[in-house]
Amino acid sequence: MLFNSVTFLLFFILFFFLYWFVTGKSFRWQNILILVASYIFYGWWDWRFVFLLILSTLIDYFFGLAIYQSTTRKKLYLWLSVANNLVILGFFKYYNFFAESFQQMSQKMGWEIHPYILEIVLPVGISFYTFHGMSYVFDIHNGKLKPTSNFIEYAVFVCFFPLLVAGPIERANHLLPQVIKPRTFQYSQAMEGMRLILWGLFKKLVVADSLAVIVNQIFGHHESYSGATLVLGAVYFAFQIYGDFSGYTDIALGTAKLLGFELLTNFKFPYFSRDIAEFWRRWHISLSSWFRDYVYIPLGGSKDGKWGSLKNIFIIFLLSGFWHGAKWTYVVWGGYHALLYVPLFLLNINRKHSDKIVAHDRKLPTLKEFLQMSLVFAMVTIGWVVFRSSSLVDAVHYFEGMTRNLFAMPKETDGLKLVVLFLILDWFARKDERKPHAFVRDEVYIILLTIALLIFGKGTNENIEFIYFQF
Incomplete structure (x- = not known):
């Protein structure tokens, strides 16, 4: 369902009426309505992938609780959650890329290898909702967030239809507090x-x-x-x-x-x-800040010496490029921006x-x-x-x-x-x-x-x- 379609206009008019005039006195019923509407919105492309969305949501919901309640296995549960997310993302988005790249590399070495290529449709918005869930478990593990025990509230955070398929990539500590409290219409x-x-x-x-x-x-x-x-x-x-x-x-x-x-x-x-550093503070801010908080800083950020910092900069830019899709053009695009950013960092003017x-x-x-x-x-x-x-x-x-x-x-x-x-x-x-x-x-x-x-x-x-x- 596209924002720029008559279908979405009719969908939203009906949803708006139900949201404010039927369930408006109970934010819990509003949340249920949002969740149902979000699944309908997402399923408009392909209903099969609604089950994938639900599975991804369940994984991070239960691992979030496990991380919070555990005293000795927090890191284990964190990495199990991350591994599950990356397996789902990698299978649907990157498997064919790696299989075809491996085949091409093998042919150059004189080996004839024919890996199995999947004929699957990429689930729309999978990178966005996967990163929603990963930020949630990271914040719980780092003590920045207390998990919600209400699955519907967490699912609304992950699946909220306005941002479900193309962001922004929300943070639980920003959106969840809005989900779990009453909302009033303000002109x-x-x-x-x-x-x-x-x-x-x-x-x-x-x-x-x-x-x-x-x-x-x-x-x-x-x-x-x-x-x-x-x-x-x-x-x-x-x-x-x-x-x-x-x-x-x-x-x-x-x-x-x-x-x-x-x-x-x-x-x-x-x-x-x-300058290019300012550009990246103004372009796709939610993705840039996600990689900064959950990749760059944990790797050592700018406190790892010049060479370590340069390594970290290239990692997040290359990952940012690869996040966009399984193509070498995206990886090179990310590396290109890293090369543009590095001189500003070395001259210490990247925050100018x-x-x-x-x-x-x-x-x-x-x-x-x-x-x-x-x-x-x-x-x-x-x-x-x-x-x-x-x-x-x-x-x-x-x-x-x-x-x-x-x-x-x-x-x-x-x-x-x-x-x-x-x-x-x-x-x-x-x-x-x-x-x-x-x-x-x-x-x-x-x-x-x-x-x-x-x-x-x-x-x-x-x-x-x-x-x-x-x-």
Whole structure:
């Protein structure tokens, strides 16, 4: 079930009515309703994977209790839980990748090995809900969280449908307290939610889906275009993936607000970053912070000496790339960002821009800030070419094509209007990602965005899935 579909609209209208007007006097019945709705929402893709979701939820629920109650086997139960999660994730997401990679390596050594290849569909959002459960047991083991004995409450934390398939990756100490207490409808919170939903739909339907048509054409036939057009295609994809993923997040946050929940922030205007470290503090924040808290710091973080710290940095960036999917392009993309990050770390300036967004007290950036943002965007866009390519060979050919007829008049320039419009609107909203364009009255904002969606939000006249559903 897609956020950008009539099916979801009808589903949510019915759910909203039942949530506030039928079960509104009991948050426990609200939680049961959320859980049932979440399973229906998830099962809309494939009912078979609902049982996998329930199994994953049960594993971490019982291991969480076991870790908390045990005095001598906490670590054993922790690693059993982690192992179960990784086995499920690895089987469905990575088995074929390792099997095919092993086969290719064996052939280069002169061995003919034919491993069994699974013909299975990747369960949508498996990486997201797996990481929800793992953070829960890690926090219990580290003494940061007391487990809930109520399975429904825990299951709502894992399966809450606004964030189930593409995040943000929630933390139990942030979402569970909201699950286990009564919720009341608040008009101001609901209006903020409507703003975010409409802004997210604008990003997805008007910007991302429109650019997707051009991006697919350019990347699918890159050998036929000049370097200038290929550069433009890379820029288009940078804005497509940002509009698509941050658009989903806005809709998720807005939907949760309509139900009385506040989810974690996942984006803070990453393309206005002044260095690559700031970019990663503003892009997919819930994933970056997850790897920081549960991988980087336990490995020793920055306290392990320069060489140890560099090793840890490369580990989390490579894992971040591999988290996105079983392709070498994602691994190389992660390694590429590690190489960009390392110089800032060695010079001890990786926290230089960690306080406020660029030009926080000004309308426009300085020339220096503009050049910094342009450089960061260029570096990030180079990485997006690898990320978007179907293979490393295709990525190399795309880069080679970018050097061909670089100064020729580019084709497919229609998307530039959308990119410029998106940049301008994002710039005016940059001070608060939860209240986009707050200088416009709620009613006027909702009317204007609704009109824009009706006129321009047709995309390709079909519902295009969000990019991060595949992860």
